[in-house]
Amino acid sequence: MSATGDSVYNLGGGDIAASRVPVARLAECFADAHPLLSRDEAAIEAARCYFCYDAPCIAACPTSIDIPGFIRAIATDNLAGAGRKILEANILGGACARVCPTEILCEGACVRTAQQHKPVEIGALQRVATDAAMARAAASGQHPFTRAPSTGKRVAILGAGPAGLACAHELAKQGHAVAIFDAKPKPGGLNEYGIAAYKMADDFAAREVAFIISIGGIKIIPNQALGRELDLGTLRRDYDAVCLAIGQSGVKALAIPGEELQGVMDAVRFIENLRQSSDKSDVPVGRHVVVIGGGNTAIDAAVQAKRLGAEQVSLVYRRGREDMPATAVEQDWALVNGVDFRHWAAPVALEGQGAVQRIRFARTKLEDGRLVLGEDGYILRADMVLKAVGQSLEISEDEALPAIRAGRIVVNEDLQTSLPGVFAGGDCIPGQDLTVQAVADGKRAAQSINAYMKGELNG
Amino acid sequence: MADLRIDFAGIKAPNPFWLASAPPTDKAYNVERAFKAGWGGVVWKTLGEDPPVVNVSSRYGAIGYNGQRLMGMNNIELITDRPLHLNLDEIRTVKRNWPDRAVVVSLMVPCEEESWKRILPLVEATGADGIELNFGCPHGMSERGMGAAVGQVPDYVQMVTRWCKHYSRMPVIVKLTPNITDILKPAEAARRGGADAVSLINTITSITGVDLDNMVPEPAVDGLGTHGGYCGPAVKPIALRMVGEIARSLKGLPISGIGGISGWRDAAEFLALGAGSVQVCTAAMHYGFRIVEDMISGLSNWMDEKGYACIDDVTGRAVKNFVHWNDLNLAWKTIASIDPTACIGCGLCHIACEDTAHQAIKLQETGEKRIYEVIDDECVGCNLCSHVCPVSGCITMVPQATATHLTWKQHPNNPMRVAEPAQ
Ligand SMILES: Cc1cc2nc3c(=O)[nH]c(=O)nc-3n(C[C@H](O)[C@H](O)[C@H](O)COP(=O)(O)OP(=O)(O)OC[C@H]3O[C@@H](n4cnc5c(N)ncnc54)[C@H](O)[C@@H]3O)c2cc1C
Ligand SMILES: Cc1cc2nc3c(=O)[nH]c(=O)nc-3n(C[C@H](O)[C@H](O)[C@H](O)COP(=O)(O)O)c2cc1C
Numbered sequence: 001m002s003a004t005g006d007s008v009y010n011l012g013g014g015d016i017a018a019s020r021v022p023v024a025r026l027a028e029c030f031a032d033a034h035p036l037l038s039r040d041e042a043a044i045e046a047a048r049c050y051f052c053y054d055a056p057c058i059a060a061c062p063t064s065i066d067i068p069g070f071i072r073a074i075a076t077d078n079l080a081g082a083g084r085k086i087l088e089a090n091i092l093g094g095a096c097a098r099v100c101p102t103e104i105l106c107e108g109a110c111v112r113t114a115q116q117h118k119p120v121e122i123g124a125l126q127r128v129a130t131d132a133a134m135a136r137a138a139a140s141g142q143h144p145f146t147r148a149p150s151t152g153k154r155v156a157i158l159g160a161g162p163a164g165l166a167c168a169h170e171l172a173k174q175g176h177a178v179a180i181f182d183a184k185p186k187p188g189g190l191n192e193y194g195i196a197a198y199k200m201a202d203d204f205a206a207r208e209v210a211f212i213i214s215i216g217g218i219k220i221i222p223n224q225a226l227g228r229e230l231d232l233g234t235l236r237r238d239y240d241a242v243c244l245a246i247g248q249s250g251v252k253a254l255a256i257p258g259e260e261l262q263g264v265m266d267a268v269r270f271i272e273n274l275r276q277s278s279d280k281s282d283v284p285v286g287r288h289v290v291v292i293g294g295g296n297t298a299i300d301a302a303v304q305a306k307r308l309g310a311e312q313v314s315l316v317y318r319r320g321r322e323d324m325p326a327t328a329v330e331q332d333w334a335l336v337n338g339v340d341f342r343h344w345a346a347p348v349a350l351e352g353q354g355a356v357q358r359i360r361f362a363r364t365k366l367e368d369g370r371l372v373l374g375e376d377g378y379i380l381r382a383d384m385v386l387k388a389v390g391q392s393l394e395i396s397e398d399e400a401l402p403a404i405r406a407g408r409i410v411v412n413e414d415l416q417t418s419l420p421g422v423f424a425g426g427d428c429i430p431g432q433d434l435t436v437q438a439v440a441d442g443k444r445a446a447q448s449i450n451a452y453m454k455g456e457l458n459g
Numbered sequence: 460m461a462d463l464r465i466d467f468a469g470i471k472a473p474n475p476f477w478l479a480s481a482p483p484t485d486k487a488y489n490v491e492r493a494f495k496a497g498w499g500g501v502v503w504k505t506l507g508e509d510p511p512v513v514n515v516s517s518r519y520g521a522i523g524y525n526g527q528r529l530m531g532m533n534n535i536e537l538i539t540d541r542p543l544h545l546n547l548d549e550i551r552t553v554k555r556n557w558p559d560r561a562v563v564v565s566l567m568v569p570c571e572e573e574s575w576k577r578i579l580p581l582v583e584a585t586g587a588d589g590i591e592l593n594f595g596c597p598h599g600m601s602e603r604g605m606g607a608a609v610g611q612v613p614d615y616v617q618m619v620t621r622w623c624k625h626y627s628r629m630p631v632i633v634k635l636t637p638n639i640t641d642i643l644k645p646a647e648a649a650r651r652g653g654a655d656a657v658s659l660i661n662t663i664t665s666i667t668g669v670d671l672d673n674m675v676p677e678p679a680v681d682g683l684g685t686h687g688g689y690c691g692p693a694v695k696p697i698a699l700r701m702v703g704e705i706a707r708s709l710k711g712l713p714i715s716g717i718g719g720i721s722g723w724r725d726a727a728e729f730l731a732l733g734a735g736s737v738q739v740c741t742a743a744m745h746y747g748f749r750i751v752e753d754m755i756s757g758l759s760n761w762m763d764e765k766g767y768a769c770i771d772d773v774t775g776r777a778v779k780n781f782v783h784w785n786d787l788n789l790a791w792k793t794i795a796s797i798d799p800t801a802c803i804g805c806g807l808c809h810i811a812c813e814d815t816a817h818q819a820i821k822l823q824e825t826g827e828k829r830i831y832e833v834i835d836d837e838c839v840g841c842n843l844c845s846h847v848c849p850v851s852g853c854i855t856m857v858p859q860a861t862a863t864h865l866t867w868k869q870h871p872n873n874p875m876r877v878a879e880p881a882q
């Protein structure tokens with residue numbers, strides 16, 4: 001049989017390999033997608049800001065950064081002032097400058113969007129100021145904020161992601177001693193393991209963690225998981241307060257036949273593997289990749305698979321384009337990267353011998369507002385299937401745990417859980433799963449914990 | 460098509476756009492390029508006596524505004540640093556090559572009759588169309604008793620002008636310095652001395668900035684700075700006022716308007732306040748000679764639109780409306796009005812009025828879109844909000860019906876009022 005005939009009848013499968021692209025090209029593909037603005041670019045962009053009063057961009061930022069204030073400081077060449085303004089409101093301002101979907105946050109609300117469909121590039125300007133602030137801190141060995149005198153209070157934080165780090169920094173600033181326990185070997189949470197490589201290039205996540213803890217009074221203890229090495233009861237006894245910032249590290253299954261086949265992976269694991277590789281030449285990717293899902297994770301997995309050298313990447317979502325949780329900007333990004341979008345189809349079976357070879361879809365449609373599977377469908381060739389259908393809380397059900405509803409830890413306005421002295425924030429509580437929201441939660445949890453330890457919090 | 464030709468104090472040019480005496484007119488090479496680009500005339504870079512002056516290296520300071528470069532510029536250059544005969548030879552050649560363009564020669568020699576008597580025939584021999592007396596340079600030359608040192612003393616202005624009229628047949632334009640309290644004094648002196656026209660403004664004594672690392676005023680020369688002459692878009696309002704004041708007071712004296720002119724609209728404003736020609740320096744130094752294309756077509760199109768056939772139709776049109784504050788109608792009122800469909804919600808009008816004006820703009824919480832509204836009774840019609848609003852046409856100032864006319868001269872609050880209010 002000819003080679004072509006072979007591939008028609010035997011759908012292949014198992015064609016998963018690393019180094020599909022030369023190392024130099026990989027370096028380009030995974031470098032900063034939006035590099036730092038030059039001094040002139042920043043000056044020109046800063047001059048576009050109207051310095052609005054009661055600015056709508058501030059209201060659209062979950063951490064309420066004084067955006068007109070820091071942009072004016074950039075415009076007057078007061079970079080130190082700009083950086084401080086941002087970091088005061090959001091100690092992970094550097095990460096947020098890189099990863100925030102600004103089109104649905106500050107930039108979406110910018111009056112320049114209303115005026116000329118072209119917002120002030122707030123995220124890019126934020127990076128100018130925060131990069132400078134972090135560089136200054138690294139060079140001088142001086143953290144921009146000083147700690148209040150020690151209070152003698154001790155707080156345990158579970159999870160060293162954006163929520164846990166923001167909470168820790170705020171508590172340390174107030175003079176409390178903080179221990180952060182994380183299940184993983186490296187701190188940073190999804191900044192370290194999850195965000196697309198070209199959004200957070202080089203070792204930024206690690207540098208930011210180092211910057212944050214340089215305020216002092218924060219100890220990070222790796223490889224310690226709640227429910228594994230740690231239990232909440234002991235922590236509550238040993239510390240004055242506890243904050244749960246454990247994110248959503250479980251992954252949802254497709255719950256269809258064939259999920260155990262080789263080549264079927266969780267998208268977050270695929271990305272984690274890629275983020276931990278220094279030059280990406282050892283990251284295996286399929287020749288034909290199918291990504292299931294319609295959120296950020298699906299987009300990131302698809303684009304990064306393409307950039308690793310996959311020949312064909314299809315992203316299949318069960319509803320329409322406008323229903324996708326990924327923003328329009330994210331979708332366009334995937335399109336220009338050559339990802340093939342397919343809408344209105346859901347996977348029904350994964351097929352292959354040992355390794356996945358193909359994936360069978362049923363077309364979907366809405367009936368009385370409900371999504372239903374249709375009769376017909378199609379088959380896509382697949383050497384690798386990346387599942388990005390959502391994440392979940394990963395803690396074993398335990399009587400000592402606070403109340404959980406719909407997969408999220410229940411909290412009140414002060415981010416207090418059902419257990420006294422136990423607070424929670426970030427992806428593990430209800431709300432939008434964004435880095436900046438996690439930071440806002442962490443900060444608010446810290447304020448509540450501070451009040452609680454002073455006996456000023458009711459509830 | 461409007462006729463842009465001018466006859467300014469006997470000097471003819473195909474359009475009113477001249478390059479002012481400055482680096483753009485320093486030598487034949489530049490002037491030839493300028494004429495090719497379409498400039499109607501030049502005032503040649505100021506000539507002096509030999510030996511020529513020596514210029515410093517590092518000559519200009521500048522300030523930008525909000526990302527725009529060269530809102531204002533200053534210089535510490537002196538007059539031409541080339542030998543007199545070289546300039547005269549080039550002037551002769553250029554004038555021969557471009558007979559239809561105005562070639563005016565700027566002069567600055569010591570305040571002695573002999574010096575002027577010596578240089579004037581040499582200039583006249585080149586075939587130049589006229590001379591401009593540089594009584595304005597505020598640095599370097601004034602310390603030697605020339606430039607602004609003459610321009611600031613009306614009697615000297617009159618004396619030197621008279622010498623020039625005496626020793627030459629060329630039209631004489633006296634260039635005035637703005638570094639003086641009352642611009643009318645030197646202008647009147649020039650007229651008494653027989654000047655055919657005045658031109659203004661020369662540059663304003665200034666320091667554009669200080670290098671805060673080295674603690675030196677800019678531009679720095681080997682670690683030291685000195686004051687220079689300020690020009691560019693920032694000085695236009697100052698120049699316009701001075702031009703208007705001379706036009707209003709010294710009727711019939713031709714004025715060549717200078718100061719911050721960057722486009723046809725600036726030029727039209729100078730014409731409207733009494734100028735018969737305009738001169739440009741900084742804008743050409745910023746963008747090159749090609750800017751004249753838009754100046755010519757823009758002015759011409761605007762004149763066509765307004766029905767002005769020639770430059771004389773425009774010159775001085777706004778002068779009669781340039782009055783003293785005492786002649787303004789205190790009974791007249793205008794009120795701000797915000798177009799909610801155009802408003803982008805920046806809040807600048809509100810905070811400007813709230814913090815620094817009359818608390819007349821309030822936010823209406825309508826849920827969806829933020830709407831700012833003017834409280835008519837509180838608005839004094841100061842225009843501030845309409846100036847800060849970044850959306851053109853969003854805030855308009857609406858004149859209110861007023862039955863009375865009441866100037867300060869007639870106002871009951873004026874203890875020295877001259878007449879009863881008109882009814
Ligand atoms: C692939 C991907 C791409 C994304 N891209 C973006 C983006 O571009 N922009 C954006 O704004 N957001 C993005 N997000 C969302 C964003 O990363 C999260 O909202 C944010 O990281 C939440 O912060 P967190 O601190 O709550 O949780 P995490 O960042 O998940 O951190 C939780 C930490 O807790 C630790 N942990 C978990 N369980 C335990 C336990 N039992 N005991 C101890 N420690 C534990 C984990 O190891 C981890 O370090 C993305 C998410 C994913 C998955
Ligand atoms: C609306 C307005 C009114 C002013 N009234 C006065 C005044 O009554 N007395 C005064 O000495 N200066 C007055 N000034 C001048 C200012 O004090 C200041 O000298 C000038 O505006 C220059 O400063 P700036 O351009 O840097 O703001 C006024 C300025 C403005 C804009």
Ligand code: SF4
Nearest residue numbers: 049050052057110111
């Ligand atoms: S809304 Fe836009 S223009 Fe206004 S302050 Fe914010 S960034 Fe600046």
Ligand code: SF4
Nearest residue numbers: 812838839841842844
């Ligand atoms: S014109 Fe002046 S007083 Fe009236 S609303 Fe505007 S800023 Fe306020």
Ligand code: SF4
Nearest residue numbers: 802803805806808848
């Ligand atoms: S300044 Fe103009 S755009 Fe801004 S809020 Fe006022 S009316 Fe609206």
